[in-house]
Amino acid sequence: KAGVTQTPRYLIKTRGQQVTLSCSPISGHRSVSWYQQTPGQGLQFLFEYFSETQRNKGNFPGRFSGRQFSNSRSEMNVSTLELGDSALYLCASSRAGGEGETQYFGPGTRLLVL
Amino acid sequence: AQKITQTQPGMFVQEKEAVTLDCTYDTSDPSYGLFWYKQPSSGEMIFLIYQGSYDQQNATEGRYSLNFQKARKSANLVISASQLGDSAMYFCAMRERGYSSASKIIFGSGTRLSIRP
Numbered sequence: 419k420a421g422v423t424q425t426p427r428y429l430i431k432t433r434g435q436q437v438t439l440s441c442s443p444i445s446g447h448r449s450v451s452w453y454q455q456t457p458g459q460g461l462q463f464l465f466e467y468f469s470e471t472q473r474n475k476g477n478f479p480g481r482f483s484g485r486q487f488s489n490s491r492s493e494m495n496v497s498t499l500e501l502g503d504s505a506l507y508l509c510a511s512s513r514a515g516g517e518g519e520t521q522y523f524g525p526g527t528r529l530l531v532l
Numbered sequence: 533a534q535k536i537t538q539t540q541p542g543m544f545v546q547e548k549e550a551v552t553l554d555c556t557y558d559t560s561d562p563s564y565g566l567f568w569y570k571q572p573s574s575g576e577m578i579f580l581i582y583q584g585s586y587d588q589q590n591a592t593e594g595r596y597s598l599n600f601q602k603a604r605k606s607a608n609l610v611i612s613a614s615q616l617g618d619s620a621m622y623f624c625a626m627r628e629r630g631y632s633s634a635s636k637i638i639f640g641s642g643t644r645l646s647i648r649p
Contacts, residue, residue: 521579
């Protein structure tokens, strides 16, 4: 069974640009969550999508947005990039997002903002 | 509010020794799940072990076991017979049921484990 895939794996952007990251969950998984990991803030929850609806959101500015498609693939978008957006962005999937369900993570996308 | 605390920023352990990584949590929800993940330098988060709040027995997965003490709100990870490949960051995480179908998983700050040959 294929795992969670994320594209691209590495990305370099400049301040003010926007970026779109993609995540394909494990087959059969309908819940997709996004996390930002930085050395200073650690792992922080961005948002979760289930059946094309955002059902949970972390404490991030509106520049961070996402969506989920009918095949459960998800994208996240960051507009007007800032230097502080440089981070490892991790996507995780689970069947339905219940408290007993394991989230399986992708390899992440490393974003560098210059 | 839910919270996860890992008090050991870094640990050094001799190869083949057992190691315990500490994790305490705080939640008012009676139904929750506790997870441990390993993150090597490559960045990918690898699921290790899961413990449900209503589970009567401690979870075990190969060399990994979870020492779950519900009254103390602790969920320590025990790695038996450590190996060089165990060197990585280890994260404790929790997910509550919440009052709706929506629940998010939160992570502790992590413990960097280094295994000495």
